[in-house]
Amino acid sequence: MSSVARIIWFDLKHELSPPVWIVMEWLSFGLQIAVYGALIARLVTGITNYLQFYAVGFVVMMTFEIGSHTGRHFVEHAHEGRLPYLLSLPIPRRTLFLAITLQGGVELALMLSIPLLVTLTLIGNLTIVSTIATVATLFWLGFGVAGLMLALSFIAFRSADLYSAITAAVSALIIRFSTVLYPLIFLPQQYASAALLSPLTYGADLVRLFLGFDPNMLLNPTIAAAVLTALAISTLGLGAFLLQRLVEGVKSG
Amino acid sequence: MLAVETKNLFKQYGKAQALKGLDFTVDEKEIMVLLGPNGSGKTTLLLILATVLKPTSGIARVMGLDVIGQPTKVRQILGISFQDARGFWRHKPAEILRFHATICGVPKIKREQLIDQILKDLELWDARNKLFMHLSGGQAKRLEVAKLLIQRPPFAIFDEPSSQVDLRGKRIIWEDIRKLRDEGTTVLVATNEVREAEYLADRVTVLDQGKNVVCDTVRSLKDKIAGGDIVELQIEDLDKAGLLEALSRLEGTVKITQTGENQCRAYVSMAESWVPKMTDLCYKKNVRVTSVRVTEPSLDDVFLHFTGRALEAAPSVE
Numbered sequence: 064m065s066s067v068a069r070i071i072w073f074d075l076k077h078e079l080s081p082p083v084w085i086v087m088e089w090l091s092f093g094l095q096i097a098v099y100g101a102l103i104a105r106l107v108t109g110i111t112n113y114l115q116f117y118a119v120g121f122v123v124m125m126t127f128e129i130g131s132h133t134g135r136h137f138v139e140h141a142h143e144g145r146l147p148y149l150l151s152l153p154i155p156r157r158t159l160f161l162a163i164t165l166q167g168g169v170e171l172a173l174m175l176s177i178p179l180l181v182t183l184t185l186i187g188n189l190t191i192v193s194t195i196a197t198v199a200t201l202f203w204l205g206f207g208v209a210g211l212m213l214a215l216s217f218i219a220f221r222s223a224d225l226y227s228a229i230t231a232a233v234s235a236l237i238i239r240f241s242t243v244l245y246p247l248i249f250l251p252q253q254y255a256s257a258a259l260l261s262p263l264t265y266g267a268d269l270v271r272l273f274l275g276f277d278p279n280m281l282l283n284p285t286i287a288a289a290v291l292t293a294l295a296i297s298t299l300g301l302g303a304f305l306l307q308r309l310v311e312g313v314k315s316g
Numbered sequence: 317m318l319a320v321e322t323k324n325l326f327k328q329y330g331k332a333q334a335l336k337g338l339d340f341t342v343d344e345k346e347i348m349v350l351l352g353p354n355g356s357g358k359t360t361l362l363l364i365l366a367t368v369l370k371p372t373s374g375i376a377r378v379m380g381l382d383v384i385g386q387p388t389k390v391r392q393i394l395g396i397s398f399q400d401a402r403g404f405w406r407h408k409p410a411e412i413l414r415f416h417a418t419i420c421g422v423p424k425i426k427r428e429q430l431i432d433q434i435l436k437d438l439e440l441w442d443a444r445n446k447l448f449m450h451l452s453g454g455q456a457k458r459l460e461v462a463k464l465l466i467q468r469p470p471f472a473i474f475d476e477p478s479s480q481v482d483l484r485g486k487r488i489i490w491e492d493i494r495k496l497r498d499e500g501t502t503v504l505v506a507t508n509e510v511r512e513a514e515y516l517a518d519r520v521t522v523l524d525q526g527k528n529v530v531c532d533t534v535r536s537l538k539d540k541i542a543g544g545d546i547v548e549l550q551i552e553d554l555d556k557a558g559l560l561e562a563l564s565r566l567e568g569t570v571k572i573t574q575t576g577e578n579q580c581r582a583y584v585s586m587a588e589s590w591v592p593k594m595t596d597l598c599y600k601k602n603v604r605v606t607s608v609r610v611t612e613p614s615l616d617d618v619f620l621h622f623t624g625r626a627l628e629a630a631p632s633v634e
Binding site: 066073077147151152153154155 | 367387388396432
């Protein structure tokens with residue numbers, strides 16, 4: 064087993080024995096779709112199959128939350144002193160950061176597996192290509208969000224409380240001002256402008272396009288794909304750069 | 317080759333300077349003890365050598381490898397036992413050690429046997445399947461030390477290896493550290509415990525406010541304190557003409573005071589050579605020495621002598 068796999072498995076096995084946290088995420092999704100989603104779908108008349116629209120939006124929200132959790136987790140590790148230990152291990156930094164990133168990816172895959180399966184079943188009539196494109200988009204979005212939280216982590220080295228407050232505020236704004244629960248064309252002008260700043264808008268619209276939703280109420284897919292790619296590359300790159308400078312420049316733990 | 321060499325090493329955290337142009341060396345296969353109060357820069361130096369922290373400026377080399385230019389290679393030849401046990405809260409001691417041994421390349425064939433042995437040696441066997449968060453402070457600290465004893469790297473760094481550990485545990489840890497040195501490992505120990513330093517050190521570096529104050533063997537450091545050795549004497553007929561005066565003129569005497577009838581206290585340098593001269597003198601003067609008690613200075617006194625402050629009262633710079 065490689066160093067990357069060992070580091071991932073060392074933590075992951077505790078997430079899985081027993082997988083309480085993961086199952087809770089699944090139950091939360093099930094409850095949200097079965098109760099709130101079903102009720103709200105009866106109220107919304109402007110969008111056909113709103114329950115499916117809502118389910119996709121909820122999966123995108125989960126992706127965002129898991130991605131941001133991964134980023135925050137890293138900062139917590141620095142504060143509780145685990146990171147210095149990992150930094151002292153006889154492996155290259157690149158390997159360590161790759162392991163931490165992939166661990167977030169594996170957690171994302173585990174937590175999203177059942178909700179995504181339920182959503183795809185609910186939508187039905189899918190091709191392998193559209194399913195793969197959906198999964199890829201969600202991962203790309205997850206990495207971008209984790210990178211965003213990592214890029215914000217420089218605040219945590221000054222004040223953990225400030226970091227928590229800022230990331231909570233950013234998260235709330237990014238989710239509310241996005242198209243996860245309502246299409247862009249139905250939003251008032253001011254809200255629509257704000258929603259265009261949220262990465263979730265691009266993630267949600269691209270996923271919906273791959274899953275066969277009406278393209279007329281979605282963003283241009285090329286633009287959405289470009290924005291998500293730019294987000295993932297820039298935030299992960301910036302996050303890795305900042306962390307390498309910060310983690311090795313300040314005393315933590 | 318020097319095991320560790322730093323030249324003009326600086327480390328700054330915001331406005332606070334933890335290391336102020338530190339020049340420091342460690343010879344191969346010795347136990348070097350860094351002695352200094354909290355905040356003297358010990359941990360910062362250790363973290364820089366372990367490539368966990370980057371220095372602000374200056375040079376630091378481990379076994380000839382530059383910590384900035386070749387960090388991965390440096391990490392491959394060293395291991396560090398941190399000051400605080402690093403929290404894998406939901407993991408168990410045995411699996412933490414297994415993970416560490418595997419990542420550090422301990423051969424599979426002897427890994428399990430070694431882990432079992434170290435767990436027993438450090439009296440962690442009964443706690444091997446407890447969650448880390450349920451370990452006592454002493455157990456967590458011993459686990460931190462156990463990682464290095466399993467890894468057995470060419471260069472081992474221990475940051476306050478026996479803090480929070482009971483007396484019996486301290487002895488075990490100290491013996492294990494000495495064994496490491498005897499097997500050829502270079503050991504660097506940071507501590508503010510005088511007894512730990514005296515027990516372990518081949519040489520001691522006194523660190524204060526981010527600077528290397530003095531470095532030598534424990535014996536030499538103590539000998540450098542003029543009048544550091546205290547000799548308490550009981551002599552029949554101490555009041556005999558000129559005896560006290562003659563003792564005060566003996567080579568090595570810094571000060572001598574009468575403390576009672578036929579009793580005096582002499583502050584001397586190197587008591588081991590002063591006492592024979594004193595007995596010679598008394599013999600010549602036909603005076604009987606009935607009791608001699610020698611107290612040598614502690615490393616606390618050494619710190620006081622070289623820095624002007626007691627080890628425990630020294631201020632922090634971080």
